Amino acid sequence: MHSALGGVSCFIFGPYHFMLLPCLAAKLIRLPQFDMDDQCFWSGSSSGAFSTFSSWNEIRRRNPKVPWFPLVWSKALQLRQFVFGWRLMHKKIPTDDIISHKGIPLVSKCNLCGLDVESFNHIFISCSFSVALWKQFMDCFGILWLDPSDLHQLSLWSIRKRRILSVKDPWSVGFVVVADNIWRERNERRHDGPSRSVSHVFEKIKCDVQDGKFNLQGMIK
Incomplete structure (x- = not known):
């Protein structure tokens, strides 16, 4: 199994798999389990609701306000x-x-x-x-x-x-x-x-x- 995983990682990441796999493992977190339905929240607005206005604010380039x-x-x-x-x-x-x-x-x-x-x-x-x-x-x-x-x-x-x-x-x-x-x-x-x-x-x-x-x-x- 280890050799198979190593073969896949070598195929995906090339010769640097030995450096990337520990980093990816460090990112794994345990998600809490609750007896409720999942809900989607949009991080681009304070209410959590998605809107085209909030998505535009997320991707647009912001320049500093001019004095006039x-x-x-x-x-x-x-x-x-x-x-x-x-x-x-x-x-x-x-x-x-x-x-x-x-x-x-x-x-x-x-x-x-x-x-x-x-x-x-x-x-x-x-x-x-x-x-x-x-x-x-x-x-x-x-x-x-x-x-x-x-x-x-x-x-x-x-x-x-x-x-x-x-x-x-x-x-x-x-x-x-x-x-x-x-x-x-x-x-x-x-x-x-x-x-x-x-x-x-x-x-x-x-x-x-x-x-x-x-x-x-x-x-x-």
Whole structure:
């Protein structure tokens, strides 16, 4: 019997069977015997019940949360705004400078101010039209415009301000809503649509924020 077992182990494990068999034997445990039916428990959830959500959480690759997470992944935003916010923070918006970097030459001009070439930072941060919208939004919360160097700096500053505000959710969604309306106005003008004033676009921003179903009484003027 010993020789037969040795022959099988040699066939399965090769010349290392003398090392593997003791390790396998050490893994053998005695299972307790109870007078009850066996039950299956899924270790991927606290309840023990299997679900596709819990199985996905078990196998998916987890990356650390980015600092701008609360500004983009808010339940008050629409699905379209989720996607836009993600693209915005990853610089996946097709501004003229980003398109040019892909090897496509463009004659560029900002469609909002008409004073400078269009770049990612210009259209969302330094364009006079965009700055006017950011300032009006922040005036609603009694906060002065930061004049940031880029969108990443603005997002970090917005997160810090969020901690001290009593109305955190409207402030958070405003980051994406303002940028989204800036980009939509740019697209309207770029494709021969109507040109709206700063006050007109800001009214649309307020409507978008209020669509989040917050209690904004006395907060948005």
